Amino acid sequence: MSACPFSKASFPMPRQCPFLPPQEYQQFQQQPGAAQVRMWDGSSAWLFTRYDDVRAVLGDNRFSGNPSIPGFPSLSAARNAVLDLEPAFIRMDPPDHGRHRRMLTKEFMIKRVGAMRPRIESIFNRLLDEMLHKGPPANLVEDLFLPLTSEVIAGLLDVPNKDHGFFQEQSRLKVLLDVDPSIPKAASERILNYLDALVTERAKAPEGKEDLISRLIIEQVRPGHLSHRELVIMAELLLMAGHETTANQMALGVHSFLSNQDQLALLRNDPSLLRNAVEEMLRYHTIVHYNAFRVALEDVEVAGQLIRKGEGVIALIAGANHDPEAFEQPQKFDITRKADHHVAFSYGIHQCLGQPLARVELQVVFATLFERIPTLRFAVPQEQIEGKGDHFVQGLETLPVTW
Amino acid sequence: MSNNNYILRVTVDENLCVGAGLCVLSSSDVFDQRDEDGVVKLLQEYPDQASYEKVLGAARKCPSKAIKVEQVNGDAP
Numbered sequence: 001m002s003a004c005p006f007s008k009a010s011f012p013m014p015r016q017c018p019f020l021p022p023q024e025y026q027q028f029q030q031q032p033g034a035a036q037v038r039m040w041d042g043s044s045a046w047l048f049t050r051y052d053d054v055r056a057v058l059g060d061n062r063f064s065g066n067p068s069i070p071g072f073p074s075l076s077a078a079r080n081a082v083l084d085l086e087p088a089f090i091r092m093d094p095p096d097h098g099r100h101r102r103m104l105t106k107e108f109m110i111k112r113v114g115a116m117r118p119r120i121e122s123i124f125n126r127l128l129d130e131m132l133h134k135g136p137p138a139n140l141v142e143d144l145f146l147p148l149t150s151e152v153i154a155g156l157l158d159v160p161n162k163d164h165g166f167f168q169e170q171s172r173l174k175v176l177l178d179v180d181p182s183i184p185k186a187a188s189e190r191i192l193n194y195l196d197a198l199v200t201e202r203a204k205a206p207e208g209k210e211d212l213i214s215r216l217i218i219e220q221v222r223p224g225h226l227s228h229r230e231l232v233i234m235a236e237l238l239l240m241a242g243h244e245t246t247a248n249q250m251a252l253g254v255h256s257f258l259s260n261q262d263q264l265a266l267l268r269n270d271p272s273l274l275r276n277a278v279e280e281m282l283r284y285h286t287i288v289h290y291n292a293f294r295v296a297l298e299d300v301e302v303a304g305q306l307i308r309k310g311e312g313v314i315a316l317i318a319g320a321n322h323d324p325e326a327f328e329q330p331q332k333f334d335i336t337r338k339a340d341h342h343v344a345f346s347y348g349i350h351q352c353l354g355q356p357l358a359r360v361e362l363q364v365v366f367a368t369l370f371e372r373i374p375t376l377r378f379a380v381p382q383e384q385i386e387g388k389g390d391h392f393v394q395g396l397e398t399l400p401v402t403w
Numbered sequence: 404m405s406n407n408n409y410i411l412r413v414t415v416d417e418n419l420c421v422g423a424g425l426c427v428l429s430s431s432d433v434f435d436q437r438d439e440d441g442v443v444k445l446l447q448e449y450p451d452q453a454s455y456e457k458v459l460g461a462a463r464k465c466p467s468k469a470i471k472v473e474q475v476n477g478d479a480p
Contacts, residue, residue, distance in 0.1 A: 059468060098421070105422030105441030110431075341464060349421050351466035356424050 011037035011047060011314065012075070012290055018387030019255070020331055021289065025049045025319045033305040037314070045073040045293075045312035046305065049319030051326035051343070053303045057315035058348035060302075063294035064093050065350055072295040073312035079392065081181035082174055085188045088237040090350050093297075097349060100234070103220050104353055107156070107212055113356040116152070120364045123151050128372055136402040137379040140254060141395075145247040145365070152361060153242030157235060158211035159198065167191060171244045175392040188236075195235045199228060212238070238354070245287060246358045248388070248395025250365050253281040255385065255396060256333045257370070258378055263335050264370060271367065277335035278362045283342035284333050286318040287394045292346050317343045375403045409474045411455055413462075415443045419469035426470060429461035430454050434470075443469060 013022045028035045034046040034053070048054050057063055066072065067083045074080055083091070089100030106112065124144075131143050138144070150164040159167070173187035199213060203221070206214035213235055220226035226234075257264040267273050294313045299306060307313055321342050322330040328337070345352035352358070370376060378385065379400040388395045413433065422441035426434035433454055435444040450458050462470040 059466070101421060102440055102442070106436075106439060107441075108424070109422070109436045109438075109441040110424040110427040111436070341460075345423075347466050349467050351421065351423050353422070356428075359428075 008036050008038040008044065009047075011039060011045065011073075012390065015387070015389065018389065019252070019285070021286070021318045021322050025316065025322060029319065029323055029325075033303050034307075034313075039073055039312075040076055041074050043074065043312065045314050046307055048302065048313065048315045049323070050303070051320040051323040054315040054317060054320035054343060055347050056302050057294060057313055058292055058317075058343070058346060058350070060300065061094055061349065062297050062300045063313055063315075064297050065091050065292070065294055066093055067091055067293070069295045069297075069310075071310040071312050073293045073314055075290055075293070075392075076177040077181045078177050078179050078184045081185035082188050085185065085192065086233050086236060088233050090237065094349065100226070100230070101349075101353060103216060103226065104212075104234070104238075107215075108354050108356050110356050113360050116357070117360050117364065119155070120148075120152055120361055121368070124148050124364055124368055125372075128368070132373070137400055138402075140399040140401055141247065141251050142398070145250040145399075146243065148365070149243035149246040149250075149361060152357070153239055156212050156242070157239060158202075158209070158213065159239065163194070166194070167239055168243065171240050174240065175244065177392055178390050191236050191239070192232055195239070196228075196232045199232050199235065203228070241352075241354055242357070244395075245393055246361050248287050248393050249281065249285065249358070249362060251396040251399045252285045252287065252394070253278075253362065253366060254369070254376075254399060254401075256281055256284060257366075258376070258401075259382060260333050263333060266335055267366070268370065273335050274363055274367055275359075276337075276339065277366060278359060279339040279342060280333065280335045280337060281362070282344035283321045283327065283339045285394060286321045286342075286344045288344075288346075288392070289318040289394045290314075290392065291317050292350070317346055373403045376401055377403065409476060410449060410452075411458065412473050412475045413445060413448055413450060413458060414471045414473075415445045416469045416471070417442050419467045421467045421469075423466050425464045425466070426461040429464065430457040433458055434461060 009024060013024050015022050028049040034048050036044050037047045039045055048057055089097055127144050127147050131138050146168050150168060154164060170187040170191045174184045176184055202213050203217050206217040216231055221231055267277055292315050296307045296309050296311050298309045321344060324330055345355045379402040385396060388397060420443045426443060427436060433447045433450045435446055437444050459472055462472045
């Protein structure tokens with residue numbers, strides 16, 4: 001990337017525009033093979049930014065997602081601290097990965113999640129009623145999106161309402177990358193301890209309960225397929241992935257519509273664009289923007305680049321989703337484009353398990369929000385609304401609106 | 404996809420399936436998920452021609468490459 005052939009670009013690199021991937025990705029995409037980047041700890045990794053190459057890496061199980069394997073790239077010391085504490089199944093390789101994931105797949109089946117839609121609509125409408133009753137201005141992240149996504153996933157796990165504020169705050173701290181590692185580590189420990197107590201309590205009498213944790217205790221823990229600790233880590237993953245990510249995507253989706261009024265008009269005139277609009281916002285923002293890190297388990301060639309066993313690889317889904325070969329004019333937010341081949345939920349065996357739920361939640365929000373509040377607009381000058389920048393999950397700290 | 408000179412045969416590998424559900428979103432008349440574990444269930448080995456584009460899209464999108472679509476000559480049995 002740099003003019004000097006002996007220097008490497010650093011990863012991650014800052015965004016020039018808070019709502020678009022770093023411009024360097026476009027330059028990388030024009031070069032053959034992979035780029036080498038330098039990580040914060042001085043190590044190197046191979047960076048893939050083209051759609052086909054990213055899918056090739058993520059679809060190849062000779063690349064491992066297990067961060068404890070030497071050579072796995074490190075994003076930051078703070079991120080390491082969290083990864084060390086939580087060996088969740090998303091960081092396992094086959095066959096352990098499949099065994100764990102399959103304990104959960106039925107929970108997020110299309111038909112099962114589809115059946116949750118009326119409940120999600122009712123929660124969202126209730127939260128909207130409360131917000132409208134209070135009157136403008138409002139902060140959509142705090143007043144609508146975090147409460148919605150928290151209530152949905154907490155309902156699935158039967159985590160008490162009174163604790164939503166607690167896990168929202170710990171999740172926020174957990175995704176910080178550029179802070180003292182003790183901060184995300186302590187946040188992670190607090191959630192794990194909380195869920196440890198909850199699982200212990202639930203295990204006393206799980207029979208006849210409707211929640212996912214009770215089901216896993218009966219179906220997996222009691223017969224010895226899953227340990228207590230593994231269930232705690234699984235619950236933590238679901239709780240965290242279930243609310244923080246989706247709430248961020250909602251906020252960014254609203255931001256995209258409010259700053260692209262032509263697209264909002266399109267959606268208003270033709271509600272059948274809703275599903276496509278949701279896919280486009282997933283593509284456009286690719287909120288888990290540093291994913292996905294891998295390490296080669298053997299020598300593998302991708303796009304003409306030989307990756308040696310033990311070398312780290314970053315297959316950037318944010319690059320793939322902005323590759324002009326896969327999406328024409330990728331920097332344009334265009335809800336009419338065909339976008340559903342995006343890799344915002346990643347690709348390969350680790351692709352997001354909860355994506356059907358995220359889609360339904362997003363569809364509910366964007367089917368309802370602008371219809372119920374047609375005059376919704378930013379409450380502050382647009383340039384004051386800032387992206388979360390270097391968080392592990394891209395989003396908005398606040399989204400002040402009025403109507 | 405509308406020419407009549409070939410037919411498509413779909414096969415699924417249940418062991419590879421990771422239950423992402425994209426195939427059901429693409430074409431729910433061809434793919435479903437097993438109630439007990441969310442694993443892909445093939446409803447039509449020889450889908451209607453009208454579904455070809457969606458079925459091919461499902462195979463391309465499947466994150467674990469559990470769906471194979473092959474072109475076969477002759478008529479569906």
